[in-house]
Structure formats: C-alpha cells, structure tokens
Amino acid sequence: TLLHAVAGLNPIDSGTIVIGDRNVTDLPARDRDVAMVFQSYALYPTMTVAQNIAFPLKMRGLDRRTSDEKVAGVARLLQIEPLLARLPRELSGG
Structure with a gap:
C-alpha cells in the first residue's frame, strides 16, 4: 500500500508524500519520476x-x-x- 501511494497508484486520505524536497502528493503518477x-x-x-x-x-x-x-x-x-x-x-x- 505504501509503495502504491508513493508511486501515485493509490490516493492517500491524509498527509503528504515528499520525495527529496518535492511534495508529490497531488501529482499524477506519470509526473512523480517514480517507477515500480x-x-x-x-x-x-x-x-x-x-x-x-x-x-x-x-x-x-x-x-x-x-x-x-x-x-x-x-x-x-x-x-x-x-x-x-x-x-x-x-x-x-x-
């Protein structure tokens, strides 16, 4: 679940997802520069x-x-x- 949320495959209900110094919480999966x-x-x-x-x-x-x-x-x-x-x-x- 966590990896899916970080990759943008599952939405999150609360909190934020920060990769490096970039908040990617509301970015679509294709714009996160993360792959699974x-x-x-x-x-x-x-x-x-x-x-x-x-x-x-x-x-x-x-x-x-x-x-x-x-x-x-x-x-x-x-x-x-x-x-x-x-x-x-x-x-x-x-």
Missing part, C-alpha cells in the same frame, strides 16, 4: 529484464546510451546484473 516493477503480471513476457527496466526510459525519449547506463546502474544497485538477459518466465517469484 511488479513481480510478473505487469512485465512484458517477450522482453528481457533489461528491456523491461529500460522500457519507461525509452517511452520518455531517452537515448539508448543513457538508458543503458541507467539500467546498468539500477541493476548494480539491486545486485541483479546476472539476471538482465533473462525473460520474466525464467525468474523465480522471490
């Missing part, structure tokens, strides 16, 4: 993990090099570099 990757049902089954991560960056018009750098950075942060070439069906649910 669901475990399976919202992943594109024909795309690799890397392609699924890069997809919203592509939709925002980022060039390939910048997108590749961001995907590599998040993969390093999450320690999932060995999984980037796999398809969603090749991943465990955990």
Whole structure:
C-alpha cells in the first residue's frame, strides 16, 4: 500500500508524500519520476529484464546510451546484473 501511494497508484486520505524536497502528493503518477516493477503480471513476457527496466526510459525519449547506463546502474544497485538477459518466465517469484 505504501509503495502504491508513493508511486501515485493509490490516493492517500491524509498527509503528504515528499520525495527529496518535492511534495508529490497531488501529482499524477506519470509526473512523480517514480517507477515500480511488479513481480510478473505487469512485465512484458517477450522482453528481457533489461528491456523491461529500460522500457519507461525509452517511452520518455531517452537515448539508448543513457538508458543503458541507467539500467546498468539500477541493476548494480539491486545486485541483479546476472539476471538482465533473462525473460520474466525464467525468474523465480522471490
């Protein structure tokens, strides 16, 4: 519930959501610069993990090099570099 609220997928009844120094409480999800990757049902089954991560960056018009750098950075942060070439069906649910 908390992650859905932060991402803007669920409205909140009270309080505020601040990311960094920016109040995003009333911003639509697309304007929050936050993304969520669901475990399976919202992943594109024909795309690799890397392609699924890069997809919203592509939709925002980022060039390939910048997108590749961001995907590599998040993969390093999450320690999932060995999984980037796999398809969603090749991943465990955990």
